[in-house]
Amino acid sequence: MEETDDIAALIGRVTLKDRAAFDRLYNAASPKLFGACLRLLKDNTEAEDAMQDIFVKIWNKADRYRPGNASAMGWLYAIARNHCLDILRARKAPLRSMEQTLDIPDKAADPEKSAVNAGEGRRIDICMMELEPDKAEAVKAAYVEGYSYAELSAHYEVPLNTMRTWLRRSLMKLRKCLEK
Amino acid sequence: MxxxxxxxxxxxxxxxxxxxxxxxxxxxxxxxxxxxxxxxxxxxxxxxxxxxxxxxxxxYAPAIPPLHVKKDLMNRLFGTPELKPKGLWHSLKLWRGITAGALAVSLFTMGLFITDRQTAATSEPLIASLQAETGNIRFMAFYEAGTDKIRLSKLDAEKTSEQDFELWLIEADGQPQSLGVIPNSRRSTIDLSQDFIRKINAGDTFAVSIEPLGGSPTGAVTGPVIAAGVSDVL
Known part of the structure; x- marks a missing residue:
């Protein structure tokens, strides 16, 4: 696996329109980003098309990356997730099945373990544990699967506004905890 | 709204x-x-x-995308491999054909005399027009192979007093190497370190980035690249 520093250096070189660096960046980052696209879009062809658009964005917007501000891989994930979310939100298809949401493994044990493993970097996991389990699951499902308020409200069988209130309260709690 | x-x-x-x-x-x-x-x-x-x-x-479990994704992407961005790139940042050759007059003016502002080149038969004068992505020419760079000075002419580039322009050399392998901070005047000279004297060749890319005062703290490009151009034999 490429080190984060290498990804940052490659992005730096891509700002100079360095194609060799772009090629290496693709090799290093594409499996992770494709994994995210598949999970979010749940469609191979759409995920493949999205990958092209995402890497065109990376090529064009590399100069927006500020080292030290965000991890390089995190910045790439953000571009990929956002692009996929735009595709999801533009779809007219009915709500997606929520089954996979429930497959997220070890909701209770996993965050604790990773928090210990990664120290400060896993503050989010510690803070997620302060939320009620179903709210934490909803936050995680929104992030990982890209579920909208409407999809979550259908899944939890609560009115849309209730879902909104739930999640906004959870986000406020999270924010307080993260800023401690 | x-x-x-x-x-x-x-x-x-x-x-x-x-x-x-x-x-x-x-x-x-x-x-x-x-x-x-x-x-x-x-x-x-x-x-x-x-x-x-x-x-x-x-x-997100990593998954390797099919090979055609990369191939299509590269074709989309750079065209088919045998074609020269037609990006916004034109090579000097293309640009030179269009605005020969501007080149003459730039050479004049740099104090370049054609006789220089006749007296040094073994040296190879290189020139690069460093353009913004919009095509505006921001800097001209002139270098005579084997010498220890790059001459620069700033045509259209702005920075704040807390910033410096830094000049980079990108060879075929693609790794940007700092040639130094560019003095903030219309015409300037950068003294090359010994390492670079035999290193700069036609086809190398020069680029200018905006860096903190004194130049990049890391030795790698940290700020936005505002101009780039490929050097060519004059």
Whole structure:
């Protein structure tokens, strides 16, 4: 696996329109980003098309990356997730099945373990544990699967506004905890 | 539109989180996207949430995309391999054909005399026009192979007093190497370190980035690249 520093250096070189660096960046980052696209879009062809658009964005917007501000891989994930979310939100298809949401493994044990493993970097996991389990699951499902308020409200069988209130309260709690 | 509605700081943070999670749909998502482009504070909040949630990316199992994805991508960005790139940052050759007059003016401003080149038969004078992505020529660089000085002419480039322009050499292998900070005057000279004297060849790319005063603290490009151009034999 490429080190984060290498990804940052490659992005730096891509700002100079360095194609060799772009090629290496693709090799290093594409499996992770494709994994995210598949999970979010749940469609191979759409995920493949999205990958092209995402890497065109990376090529064009590399100069927006500020080292030290965000991890390089995190910045790439953000571009990929956002692009996929735009595709999801533009779809007219009915709500997606929520089954996979429930497959997220070890909701209770996993965050604790990773928090210990990664120290400060896993503050989010510690803070997620302060939320009620179903709210934490909803936050995680929104992030990982890209579920909208409407999809979550259908899944939890609560009115849309209730879902909104739930999640906004959870986000406020999270924010307080993260800023401690 | 809600875009112009002032949000309380708390609302703004929560909207940023909702945007990052992907909870928003339709107009609210579009409005948040627009706000992201136009509101630096909101953009910083979005970036903060992205960093908070970053560990959740571990939930994405990596999957290698099919080979055709990369091939199509590269074709889309760079055309078919045998064709020269037709990006916005033209090579000098292309540019030279279009604005020969501007080149003559630039050479004059650099104090370049054609006789220089006749007296040094073994040396190879190189020139590069460093252009912005829009095509504006920001700098001209002139270098006579084997000498220890690059001469630069600043045509159209601005920076603040807390910044410096830094000149970079990108050889075929693609790794940018700093040639030094560019003095802030219309005409300037950069003294090359010994390492670079035999290194610079036609076809190498020169680029200028904006860096903190004194140049990049890391030795790698850290600021925006404002101009780039490929050197060619004069």
């Amino acid at each position: 809600t875009q112009d509605t002032p949000l309380t700081p708390e609302d703004s943070h929560i909207l940023a989180a909702e945007y990052v999670l992907g909870l928003l749909e339709g107009a609210p998502r579009r409005t948040a996207s627009e706000r992201l482009e136009n509101d630096a504070e909101f953009a910083a909040q979005v970036s903060a949430w992205e960093q908070h949630f970053e560990p959740m990316n571990a939930a």
